[in-house]
Every structure is written in structure tokens, then in C-alpha cells.
Amino acid sequence: MKMHPSYEMLRPAKKFPTVWCPGCGHGIVQGAIIRAVQRLGLDRDEMAMVSGIGCSSRMPVYVDFNSLHTAHGRAIAFATGVKLHNPKLHVIVVTGDGDALAIGGNHFIHAARRNVEMTVILMNNMIYGMTGGQYSPTTPIGKRASTAPYGHAEPDFDACSLAAASGAVFAARGTVFNAVELEKLIAQALTKKGFALVEAVSPCPTLYGRLNKEGNAVKMLQWQKENTINVKAAEKLPPEKVAGKIVTGVFHDVDKPGYTEIYDRIILKAQGKE
Amino acid sequence: MSRQVVLLQGNEACARGAIYAGCNFFGGYPITPSTEVAEEMARMLPKHGGKFIQMEDEIASLGSVLGAAAAGAKAMTATSGPGFSLMMELLGYGCMAELPCVIVNVQRGGPSTGLPTKGAQADMMQARWGTHGDHPTIALSPSSIEECFTQTVKCFNLAERFRMPVILLMDEFIGHMREKMALPQPGEMEVYTHPRPKVKPAQYEHYGQDSGVGGAYANMGSGYRFNITGLTHDPKGFPTNRPDETKWKMDRLRAKIEDHRSELVMAEQEFLDDAEVVLFSYGAAARTSRHVVRQARAQGFKAGLLRPAVLWPFPDRLVTEVLRRIKAMVVVEMNQGQMISEVERANHTHTRILPALRYDGEMITPDEVMNVLEEAAR
Numbered sequence: 096m097k098m099h100p101s102y103e104m105l106r107p108a109k110k111f112p113t114v115w116c117p118g119c120g121h122g123i124v125q126g127a128i129i130r131a132v133q134r135l136g137l138d139r140d141e142m143a144m145v146s147g148i149g150c151s152s153r154m155p156v157y158v159d160f161n162s163l164h165t166a167h168g169r170a171i172a173f174a175t176g177v178k179l180h181n182p183k184l185h186v187i188v189v190t191g192d193g194d195a196l197a198i199g200g201n202h203f204i205h206a207a208r209r210n211v212e213m214t215v216i217l218m219n220n221m222i223y224g225m226t227g228g229q230y231s232p233t234t235p236i237g238k239r240a241s242t243a244p245y246g247h248a249e250p251d252f253d254a255c256s257l258a259a260a261s262g263a264v265f266a267a268r269g270t271v272f273n274a275v276e277l278e279k280l281i282a283q284a285l286t287k288k289g290f291a292l293v294e295a296v297s298p299c300p301t302l303y304g305r306l307n308k309e310g311n312a313v314k315m316l317q318w319q320k321e322n323t324i325n326v327k328a329a330e331k332l333p334p335e336k337v338a339g340k341i342v343t344g345v346f347h348d349v350d351k352p353g354y355t356e357i358y359d360r361i362i363l364k365a366q367g368k369e
Numbered sequence: 370m371s372r373q374v375v376l377l378q379g380n381e382a383c384a385r386g387a388i389y390a391g392c393n394f395f396g397g398y399p400i401t402p403s404t405e406v407a408e409e410m411a412r413m414l415p416k417h418g419g420k421f422i423q424m425e426d427e428i429a430s431l432g433s434v435l436g437a438a439a440a441g442a443k444a445m446t447a448t449s450g451p452g453f454s455l456m457m458e459l460l461g462y463g464c465m466a467e468l469p470c471v472i473v474n475v476q477r478g479g480p481s482t483g484l485p486t487k488g489a490q491a492d493m494m495q496a497r498w499g500t501h502g503d504h505p506t507i508a509l510s511p512s513s514i515e516e517c518f519t520q521t522v523k524c525f526n527l528a529e530r531f532r533m534p535v536i537l538l539m540d541e542f543i544g545h546m547r548e549k550m551a552l553p554q555p556g557e558m559e560v561y562t563h564p565r566p567k568v569k570p571a572q573y574e575h576y577g578q579d580s581g582v583g584g585a586y587a588n589m590g591s592g593y594r595f596n597i598t599g600l601t602h603d604p605k606g607f608p609t610n611r612p613d614e615t616k617w618k619m620d621r622l623r624a625k626i627e628d629h630r631s632e633l634v635m636a637e638q639e640f641l642d643d644a645e646v647v648l649f650s651y652g653a654a655a656r657t658s659r660h661v662v663r664q665a666r667a668q669g670f671k672a673g674l675l676r677p678a679v680l681w682p683f684p685d686r687l688v689t690e691v692l693r694r695i696k697a698m699v700v701v702e703m704n705q706g707q708m709i710s711e712v713e714r715a716n717h718t719h720t721r722i723l724p725a726l727r728y729d730g731e732m733i734t735p736d737e738v739m740n741v742l743e744e745a746a747r
Contacts, residue, residue: 110607140592145436156596156607161589163439164598164608165432166462172429176436176444177589179420180394184440184590202432205425358420365415 104129104139106159114153116224118304118312120271120297121151124218125158127274127295128187131281143184145174147194150225151218151297154189168198171206174213182355185285186213193223196232196252207261210289212353216281217254217292220299228302239306254294259347264289266347270296272319276343283345289353296341372551379517379543380447382550383473384409386521387445389553390560392471393419394442396433398426398452401485402541403475406447427452431459431472438468439597441588443525443562447473449541450483453492454499460534461500462599464622467576467586469528469563471521473537475544478730487730488541490652491704496536497681503619505626507633508536508681510652514548519558520678523635526561530583531625538680540703542653542732566593576618577604581625626682634684637676640666644673646745647691648725649712650701651677654733658701661738670746680708688715697721697745701738704728721745 105111115121132142142160146152148167155162161184165173170188178186195203195217206213222240223229230240232252239246255266265287269277277295284291298304298315309315319341326344329337363369377385384406387395395410407423414421420437424430427448434444448456453474463470476492478484492499496508507527511520521537528535564585566573575595578584587593600608601615609615626633637655639662641647646665650658655676665672675691675698677684692698692712698720700709706724713722725741727733 140594141590143440143589156598159594161594162596163436163589164596164600165435166458166599169428169432169459169462172424172432173436173439175422175424175429176394176396176433176438176442177440178436179422179433180437180440180442180444181590201425202429205429358415362415362418366418 100133101126101129104132104159105157110156113157115150116301118298118300119150120220120295121154121218123271123274124216124277124295124297125154127278127281128216129158130278131285134278134282135285137185137285141184143177143186144189145170145177145186146189147199148225149191149194149223151189151191152194168194169202170194171199171202171213171215175206175211178211178213179355179358182212188213188215190215190217192217192219192221192233193231196254200232204257204261207258207263207290209354210262210264210351212289212355214281214284215290215292217294218297219254219294220297220303222299222303224299224302228306241306255292255346258290258292262290263292263347264349264351265291265345267292267345268294268296268341268343270319270323270341270343271298272316273323273343280345288356289351372554374549374551376547376549377514378405378545378547379511379514379539380405380475380545381409382514382517383447383521383537383539384413385552386518387471387525388413388417389518389558390443390522390525391562392443392445392525393417394434394437394444395419395421395446396424396430396437396444397446398424398430398448400449400452402477402544403447403449403473406473406475427455428458431456434470435459435463435466435468438470439589441591443529445471445473447475449475449477450479450492451481453495457495457499461502461504463534464500464504465599466597467532467581468534469532470534471524471528471537472534473539476538476540484730486541488653488732489704489728489730490540490654490702491707491728492538493680493704493707496538503623505533505622506536506681507531507533507626507679508538509678510538510680511543511678512652512655512676513543514546515550516678517543518550519553522558522560526559529561529563532563532581532586533625538652540653565591570594574604575606576602576621581621582629630682630686633679633682634687635678636684636687637674637678639674641673641675641691643671645671645696646699646742647673647675647695648699648701648738648742649675649688649708651680651708654701654703657733657735657738661735661742664735664739665742670742672742683711683715685715688712689717692716692720693718695720697723699723699725699738699741699745701725701733703733
């Protein structure tokens with residue numbers, strides 16, 4: 096019997112099966128992260144996976160890295176402390192739309208501004224899954240949630256624009272339908288020296304799909320397939336042709352010194368060595 | 370080599386104590402009257418190769434501290450009332466995940482924004498019960514500039530040994546007071562750092578190797594790939610909701626304090642041998658109380674002083690035993706009566722207990738305390 100390539104990076108004896116519902120996209124994101132880490136040949140003893148609270152934030156339990164499952168919204172604050180104290184660690188933050196952009200929004204923008212070296216994988220399913228389908232900062236206006244029974248009244252956040260505007264060095268979006276592209280984007284993000292965001296659009300058939308009558312998991316993936324447009328193609332189209340579609344690809348990619356690199360120079364200065 | 374004598378502010382002495390204890394990470398947010406701790410750490414930490422970061426709020430401050438602690442740092446934050454309120458969320462995380470760190474609260478008048486520049490001792494119960502759920506608490510309260518230094522060192526040692534956040538409950542009076550102190554020489558005071566595990570990574574259980582006190586535990590990134598979570602967890606650190614594993618975890622947290630109460634009693638006892646009226650006091654209020662006890666003795670009153678330096682866990686047995694052999698106890702504190710309820714809980718002999726309280730932002734005066742002492746002696 097051939098072993099699944101992800102198997103060696105998992106903790107199957109511990110807490111499997113996962114908490115994720117059948118048809119949830121988060122397992123595909125987990126697979127893409129593991130393949131990206133394997134592709135780059137990173138040592139898992141030097142990988143730290145940090146998360147907050149929510150469905151996506153359960154991932155650190157399943158992946159055999161150094162793992163830190165923190166409080167709701169606070170993953171990036173914890174990750175900042177981990178990275179500053181031990182800059183050798185590759186820090187991956189796994190988070191959701193509510194965790195990163197609502198309760199954790201302040202930590203998100205400030206870590207991006209500081210350019211703390213971490214890869215943030217934001218699994219965006221446009222809903223609070225774990226608590227039963229309440230609207231999140233990425234629920235599109237007009238869509239239904241258990242707390243928006245008549246349709247959602249608020250516009251949604253664009254996490255990639257937010258990260259880029261806040262000072263991140265990398266911001267990209269992929270979908271779980273195109274897991275190959277997602278893996279490439281994550282691998283690219285992992286090589287950046289600074290705050291790098293990959294938003295992974297991940298379907299929640301159990302809650303978002305059911306409340307919005309979008310069908311089962313297969314139909315939701317089919318929708319992703321038919322409604323995704325690459326950023327380069329989208330740039331050539333008028334806005335009305337892009338509206339309502341998932342734009343994927345790399346939105347922002349720059350190079351500048353990361354926080355720990357700058358702080359190392361501050362230490363030298365304080366010690367009179369520079 | 371003799372000790373260097375310096376004139377220091379309480380907040381500065383606290384920061385110096387942290388450096389002495391080997392603190393190498395500070396995450397904080399500016400707030401009166403604790404800011405000087407952060408300023409001093411920002412100046413000193415990089416010199417010692419440590420890291421200082423001013424976070425976006427107090428929740429993030431304690432988050433960064435706990436993250437650094439998970440990675441093996443000796444980490445600290447300092448704040449005051451409103452910031453301490455924001456930290457309640459992650460204080461519980463630190464207890465549950467068993468992450469060592471020191472949280473300094475330079476208390477000011479509350480509730481809410483209250484009296485930012487004036488002192489109080491009104492966060493005593495918040496320190497004990499502010500975060501949700503049953504949890505252990507260790508809190509110390511310094512009464513002099515020298516103690517701001519030495520108790521900070523002690524807080525780090527206790528945090529490392531008990532694997533939990535330890536709180537230093539200062540107050541604005543002590544934090545902003547200047548006093549001379551003789552700086553301890555390196556090696557003069559104990560500095561404890563938790564031992565690292567010796568077992569093979571496959572055998573390692575992050576919460577299974579020790580009783581929770583004084584044992585070996587690994588840091589993230591040291592070759593032991595364990596899980597840390599704020600969810601109730603098993604000895605390996607993986608989430609559980611099994612009743613037997615939940616009880617194991619909760620009993621483990623409780624035993625940290627209950628099995629080590631005697632080692633956590635630290636109290637100054639003055640004239641207790643023949644005292645009839647004893648002043649129970651701590652922090653800045655104890656400065657007034659000590660003066661009053663001496664004044665009362667000079668006037669012929671058999672007065673004594675009981676000044677716990679460790680407030681949590683509350684020294685129940687010691688207080689019960691003192692109450693048993695005296696006529697009355699006066700609880701002197703700068704709040705509307707917080708630790709007095711603990712003293713009453715420890716009173717098994719119907720001994721008279723009187724409050725001497727002040728909560729208008731000013732130091733309680735010797736006259737105010739003396740009046741209550743005289744009434745107690747009647």
C-alpha cells in the first residue's frame with residue numbers, strides 16, 4: 096500500500112478524524128501547506144504553526160510541526176512573540192476570516208505594518224463555521240447567515256488589499272478548487288522575508304452553502320471553478336465583468352527588510368557595535 | 370565587592386529586577402502609571418540582546434509575551450488597570466497553557482479610566498478572579514523600591530517553577546516613589562530557569578513529565594514538536610473534552626497552589642509575639658501601617674504588623690493563627706475593602722476585624738490608621 100505523501104507530516108495517531116465537515120475546503124488547504132513545505136525542503140522542527148480560534152484554527156493539532164493554538168483573534172500577536180524570540184523558526188499562521196479580520200483585525204494590520212516575518216494563510220469561507228453560520232467581515236452584502244436572516248447589510252473586506260495597504264510584502268489569493276495554484280502561492284509566500292498573506296477561498300457547504308442555497312460541496316467547488324478569474328486577466332476587464340468573481344493570483348509582491356532583521360541592527364546599535 | 374547604592378523609582382527598580390532575572394522579552398503598551406517600566410526595558414533589553422516591542426494594545430502585548438514564552442523566553446509585560454482588564458483574556462490562556470511570564474500591574478484608581486495618575490490597591494480581586502474559569506493565581510505586592518527589584522526577580526523564578534503567569538501587584542505610590550536601594554550583585558539572588566527535558570522527543574509529553582511545579586519542559590523549536598492549546602487538553606497537549614482528562618487537567622492546575630501553599634507564604638511579621646492589635650497591610654499602605662505600629666508601641670499600645678508580600682495564594686493559615694491569639698485586626702488597604710473579605714474568611718475565632726480604608730487617590734495617613742487602631746484597642 097502506498098502512503099499518502101502528506102502522511103509523514105501529520106499526527107494521524109493523535110486526534111483524527113478532523114473536526115472539519117465533509118466537503119469543507121480546509122483539508123485541501125492543509126494539504127497545500129504541507130506540499131509547499133515539502134517542496135521547499137523545510138525542516139519541520141523549524142516550522143511553527145500558530146492559530147487562533149475557529150474551524151481553520153484547528154489545523155495545528157493535525158500537522159506535525161511545533162504548534163500553538165491560541166485564543167480567538169490573537170494568533171498573530173502570539174506569532175509575533177514566537178518569531179521575535181526565535182527568528183530561526185518559520186512561522187505559519189493559519190486563521191479564518193472572522194479570526195483574522197474581525198476580532199484579530201488590529202493585530203493583522205499591525206503585524207503587516209511591522210513586516211514581521213510570518214506566512215499568514217487566511218482560510219476565507221465567508222462565515223463563522225464553528226459557532227454555526229454567523230456573518231463575518233468577508234460575507235458578501237446581501238448573502239444570508241444565521242445572524243443575517245434577511246440578507247447581510249454590510250460590505251465585505253478584501254484581505255489582500257488590506258494586507259498590501261498595511262505594509263505586507265506579499266499578498267495573494269487562491270482557491271481550494273485550484274489546489275495546485277494554491278500550493279505554489281503558499282510556497283512563494285514562505286520564501287518571503289516579511290509579512291506574507293495567502294488568502295485561500297474555502298467552501299463551507301454545511302453552513303454558508305446551505306443558508307445561501309448554493310448546493311453541496313461539489314456544486315460549491317464547481318462554482319469556484321466557473322467563477323474564478325486570474326488577476327492578470329481581471330486587470331484587462333471592465334469592473335462589472337469582475338464583480339462577484341473570485342480574483343486569484345499575486346496582488347502584491349515587494350522586498351523590504353523584515354522586522355527581526357531590523358531589530359538585530361537595533362541590538363548592535365544598543366550594544367555600541369554599529 | 371560591595372553593593373552599588375542607587376536612587377531609583379519603583380518602576381525603574383522593577384525593570385532592573387527583570388533584567389537581573391534574565392528577562393529577554395518585553396511586550397507592552399503605554400499606560401500611566403506603569404509606562405516607565407516599558408521605557409526602561411526598551412533602553413536596557415537590546416543592550417542585553419533581548420527584544421522589546423510596543424504592541425498595538427494590551428491584549429497583543431500579553432499575546433506576544435506568551436508567544437515568546439512558548440519559544441523559551443523569560444518574558445514580561447507591564448500595565449495598569451484598563452490594560453490589566455484587557456489582559457484578563459490571555460491571563461487565563463497563560464494559566465491553561467502553562468506558560469511562564471510576569472505581568473506587572475501598577476495599580477491606579479478605577480473603575481474604568483478612573484484616576485490615571487493616582488494610586489490605588491483596587492485590583493486585588495481582579496488579579497485573583499478577573500479571568501474566567503477556575504485557575505491558579507500567584508501575585509506579589511512590593512512595599513518598597515528594593516522590593517520592586519527583588520520581587521520582580523522572585524516573580525520570574527516562580528513563573529519558571531510553577532509554569533504560569535505570575536502577577537506583580539504594584540501601585541502608583543510605589544511605582545512613582547523614589548528611594549535608595551543597594552543593587553544585588555550578580556549571583557547574590559537566586560535566578561531559576563526551568564530545566565529542559567532529557568527524554569527522547571517521541572517519549573515527550575508537554576504536560577506529562579512533571580506535576581506542573583519544578584519540572585522540566587521544552588520550548589517550541591527545540592526539537593520537541595508538541596502542541597499548545599487553550600482548549601482543555603491531555604498530557605500531550607492535545608484537545609480533549611473527556612471528563613477524566615478534564616478533571617486531570619483541572620486538578621493539576623489546582624495542585625500547583627494547593628500542594629505548595631507553605632512555600633508561597635512570604636510575610637513580614639513585626640511585634641507579633643505579644644501584639645493585641647495587628648495591622649494587616651500590603652503594598653504602599655503597609656508603609657503607613659509600619660509607621661503607625663511603631664508610633665502605637667511608643668504610646669504603649671501592643672500593636673503589631675502582618676504584611677504579606679505574597680497576596681495570592683492568600684496566607685490563610687498564617688492569618689487564622691494570628692487572629693486566634695489577638696484581640697483585633699485592622700485591615701489597612703487603599704480600596705473599598707477587598708483583602709478584608711479574605712481576612713474574614715480566615716477568621717475562625719470571631720476576632721474583631723476593622724477596616725481602615727482610603728480610596729480617593731491619596732495615600733492613607735498615619736492619623737487615619739491610628740484612629741482605627743485606637744478604636745480596635747478599646
